[in-house]
Amino acid sequence: MRKKFLSAFMLGALTLAATSTITSCKDYDGDISSLKEQINANAEALAAAKADLQSQISSMKTALEAKDAELANAISKLNSATAENKAAIEAEVNRAKAAEAALETRIAAAEKALADLKALVDTKVDQADFDAEIVKIYAQMEAIEANLGAALTRIAALEEGLKNEETARIAAVANLQLQIDALNAYKARVEKNEADIVAIIDQIKAMQDDIKANAYSIEDLAGKLNTLNGTVEALMNEISVLKVFVNTQLRSIVFDPMTYYHGVEATEAFSLDYNVYALEAVNADAQDKKFDTRYASTAASTALPVVANYFMNPSSADLKDAKFAIVSEDDQFITRAAAAGIDVADAKAENGMLKVTLKFADPAKIKSVANDQAITVFATQVALADDVKVTSDFAAIYKSTIDGVALSVINPANGTECTAATCAAHKHAHIYATQKEAATADPQYSVVWNSTIDLATLVETHYNDNGTHAKFAKMSDYGLDYKYELVGWFEGTNKTSETAHAALKGSILRPQMPEFTENNTVGKAAAWEATEQSETTIGRTPMVRISVIDKNNNDRVVDYGYIKLVITESAPGVTPDEDYNVVTMPEFGALTYNYTCNVADVENKLTWAQIEKEIYNLNGMSRDQFDANFTKDLDGNNNFVQYDLVNGKYVAAQNPVGIVAPVADPGAAMTEVAKWTIAGTELMDIYTGASVPEKLTTTFKYVSNDPKAYGDIYVTISTGKITVNKPSAVGLDNANKIAENWYATNSSAAKSGYDEVHAQTFSPEDGKESVAKTLAYNIFNPFVNNQITITGIVDPTPGKEFADANLTKDIVFSAKNVGNKFKGILDNKVVEYTLGVSADGLTLQATHKNGVVITAAPVAVINGNKAEFQHTAEAEAMLNYATHDALADDVLVAIMEVKANNGCFDLPLEKSTWNVRYLRPIDVASNNAEVTDAATTAQVVKLSNLVKFLDWRNEWKNNYYAYYNIQKIEVIGAAAGQNIAEFVLTNLNQANAETFVPLSDVTNNIELAYNPIEVTSGQSNTSDYGTITYTNHGNTVKDFMIKVPVVVTYEWGKVYTVVDLKVNGTIGGNSAKPVF
DSSP: OHHHHHHHHHHHHHHHHHHHHHHHHHHHHHHHHHHTTTTOTTHHHHHHHHHHHHHHHHHHHHHHHHHHHHHHHHHHHHTTOOGGGHHHHHHHHHHHHHHHHHHHHHHHHHHHHHHHHHHHHHTOOOHHHHHHHHHHHHHHHHHHHHHHHHHHHHHHHHHHHHTOHHHHHHHHHHHHHHHHHHHHHHHHHTTTOHHHHHHHHHHHHHHHHHHHTOOOOHHHHHHHHHHHHHHHHHHHHHHHHHHHHHHHSOOEEEEEOSEEETTEEEEEEEEEEEEEEOOOOOBTTBOOSSSSSOOOEEEEEEEOOEEEEEEEESTTOOOTTOEEEEEOOOBTTEEEGGGGTEEEEEEEEETTEEEEEEEESOGGGOOOHHHHSOEEEEEEEEEOGGGOEEEOOOEEEEEEEEEEEEEEESSOSSSOOOOHHHHHTTOOTTSBSSHHHHHHSOOSEEEETTSOEEGGGTEEEEEEETTEEEEOSOGGGGTEEEEEEEOOOOOTTOSSOGGGGEEEETTEEEEOOOEEOTTSSOEEOOOTTSSOOOGGGTTOOOEEEEEEEEGGGTTEEEEEEEEEEEEESSOTTOOOTTTEEEEEOOOOOOEEEOOOSOOOOEEEEOOHHHIIIIIGGGGTOOHHHHHHHEEEOBOTTSOBOOEEEETTEEEEOSSOOSEEEEEEOTTSTTOEEEEEEEOHHHHHHHHTSSSOOSSOEEEEEEEESOTTTOOEEEEEEEOOOEEEOOOBEEEOOGGGBOGGGOBOTTOOSBTSOSSEEEEEEOOGGGOSOSSOOOEEEETTTTBGGGSOOOBSOBOOSTTOTTSGGGOEEEEEEOGGGTTOEEEEEETTEEEEEEEEEOTTSOEEEEEEETTEEEEEEEEEEEETTEEEEOOOHHHHHHHTSSOTTOOOTTSOOEEEEEEEEOSSSBOOEEEOEEEEEEOOSEEEEEOOEEEETTOSSOEEEEHHHHEEEEETTSOOOTTHHHHTTOOEEEETTOOTTOBGGGTOEEOTTOSSTTOOEEGGGTOSSEEEEEEEOOOOSSOOTTOOOEEEEEEEOSOOOOOEEEEEEEEEEETTEEEEEEEEEEEEOOTTSSOOOOOO
């Protein structure tokens, strides 16, 4: 029994440890309270409760550790006790009871600490505070759970031990040894503190007397321990609930950028510009009211939905009842997302990611750096229960515009493939634009009378993306869809619509019989499957109007067109025996092309055996019988007429493949077979076309002399599989570039990358010209050995016709320049130019100014091995927009491209372009000139002293005035002899020295007389470009500043800037000036 009592005391120590761990959570309460001083009115009360709890626990822990040691020594003596020591043992039970009572007290303290923790969460602490401390709470709860789990285990062991006194004695011996080992370890740690150990032993001796004075039954102790066990289990359940709360509570979301915009994490929003058509309803029994014209349309724009992705922490966070919103922020260079009406259309969590679908009320207000010098930013805010809000980091959003929506059909039997030009012009090249066009044209598709066809597989929608012709891969991603409607039309004098012979269910068209009136003279379209499918419908041509609709904007119709189908007896290539027979011959050999400059003719010939087996035997005829009953279908050149199968019918081929001619078979006298010859030039066109067929196929015919007895025979021949092995190359390799000549994009540091080269005028010291009239780029200079080498060539030709040595390398301005926009400065105003390229690629042009078409103006011209900048107003405006080292995306850059050709074909290159920057030849800055008020001499400032010059090397000497042809230094807007006070700014009479206002708005007493002079030759630092004379007709003044807008005219146009003129205070201090 003595060992049982020791276990009880050990349980008390364990409980104290658990309580102490919970107190650590209370420590967290105190930390959080200090973080919430500004928002939590109960901070002082929480801090006081924390201090009180810590004090109590510290005292209990000290006392219990001492008593554990006392008991260990006491039990050492009790260990040898026998039955006659029963009274002493029972007295010790009473001591265990005291330990149990202490344990209950400590459990209550733990429960209070837990309640305090929950109360703190309920006070809605700031999210930032909560996030900062939650990790600590989690770690502390893990410790609490582990300690309490151990406590339960030991309580269970103690209850089991109470069943048997002998078990208690055995357990006491084991536990006593543990206590002895602990004291020995403690003694080793505090070897210099033996006095402490002696004090513990004395306390244990005193405790022996206490044990003898108390008695308590083992049965009562067991009951109390059972109650205590339940209390601890309940406490653990509450901690588990809190742990789940921490695991599922969303703590943060971090934006996952799809791109970067000017270095800012961003997502791209698409704006779709289109025409909205006001269509009228149609049905299968009446033609469209706009039969031969298009419906009227109005221009409109919509913002397509965009998805912003966020990483969730934790990834398993529960967002079941969360609400989502977009927040915005003002800052320099930033505009509110709210201005663009950005809102949340949908939000869902998938695989640890939060996917937020954004919608836009006014996409036009999404800002851009190029147009607005601003960026639109947004952040997503998740509102959880109890007003807890989690807000993401801010990200940028920018807009791209797509337009030119054009409804198209896929592989129609009639019509031509849509191109970028036709789609942009909205001509509907391969879907009928009006019902009249569809009615008068051949059907585009066929459907067998007893089947159905899914129209959704026949249509697609194209659009223009900044000059690139593209198609929507998945319409629903852009909020777009198709609408299918039967539309009636009438053939000849028929009173029943052709379309009445079909029904629609969604996009599925079903041929079927109409419903007829009582006298069976007029039919009307029947509902889906309301009538049977019948061969009677063969030959009917139903028509469907298909519309592209914007689901985001009440199903606006943004394009539409018509398709016509024909109902056939059988699928294409399957023909009824009673009309004609089709014989398909075995394929001839495969064709392989390796992009050689020459292609040989290909000849394929049918044999007598094939003719006899496949054709004569078809009707069980001999050669003579066949010749008597069939005639070869030949043209005027005695060649077979070629046929194509179109919508289930054979029609004369519009583009015959080679020549099929009857020839004698050397192996069979008097027997003719067919020889198919395809010229090498025709094959080359096929091999190098935009779409290479899998094989070549054609059909020729034997005409029956007695159609009632025999059907015509169509013979289909084809080549084997066509394989085209195309050449390719990596192209420009950085290893073939001289690193010191190259720069990273927008960088002024040489050898920083391999994206662009910089072009400039000659320096005055080069001695190439007396005036800097040439601004050119030697195309080949930045490459190793001053030549372009094509690398990584994959050459399929047997003679290696695409080897680098066999290639001609032409340099052009890339088509990638087309549509690029750059800033310029013209008449002291910023304008935007759009670039184009001439047809031969040798001239870079400005084609638009501020979005308006202008006469194409040369910007740069390739002349031999140089790309020369041009002296045009547009070119000079872009050149002078920024200083030579202020490189940015809106500063002019030209894209060069190499085209490698082996004399027959261009070699496709993976890397074929690079950029060239034309650096502004001179920069103009303020020279910080000064005048003094009321000086003893006239205060005249030379215009040349107002400015400071640097060339593209940051150098300047006296002879540079003439070399760069500095002709004028003028005050912007002012005329000679004029007082320029109205054109300058000043901080005179301003509270903030950095605030500048028009001088004429402050005083009329200060005169700045302006006298410019143009210098056309012999310029130097002593050249007289004119003067500004300062005169104060008023009172004495203190120092102030004047800002003068100037424009410098030089060889390459005009440079605009603002310079400072300091006015020193009145000479002699504050003495009054007389006023006359």
